[in-house]
Amino acid sequence: MNTILVVDGMTCSHCESSVTKALEGVSGVSNVDVDLETKVVKVEHSEDVKKESLKEAVEDIGFDVSEIK
Numbered sequence: 886m887n888t889i890l891v892v893d894g895m896t897c898s899h900c901e902s903s904v905t906k907a908l909e910g911v912s913g914v915s916n917v918d919v920d921l922e923t924k925v926v927k928v929e930h931s932e933d934v935k936k937e938s939l940k941e942a943v944e945d946i947g948f949d950v951s952e953i954k
């Protein structure tokens with residue numbers, strides 16, 4: 886399964902790796918791909934992962950999720 890998150894507040898490669906690590910820390914996530922310019926984060930995960938828990942993982946480290954697809 887794929888979920889697309891639009892994450893606001895990422896400005897540099899450090900932010901990018903923080904978001905990547907936070908999402909990879911969610912059990913069932915297999916791949917994370919961040920595009921800093923478009924703020925689009927593609928998350929590959931198993932079916933049991935709830936989109937809401939991905940959003941929470943990102944918000945827990947201080948970034949805003951403006952869209953979930």
Ligand SMILES: [Cu+2]
Binds near residue numbers: 899
């Ligand atoms: Cu940064």
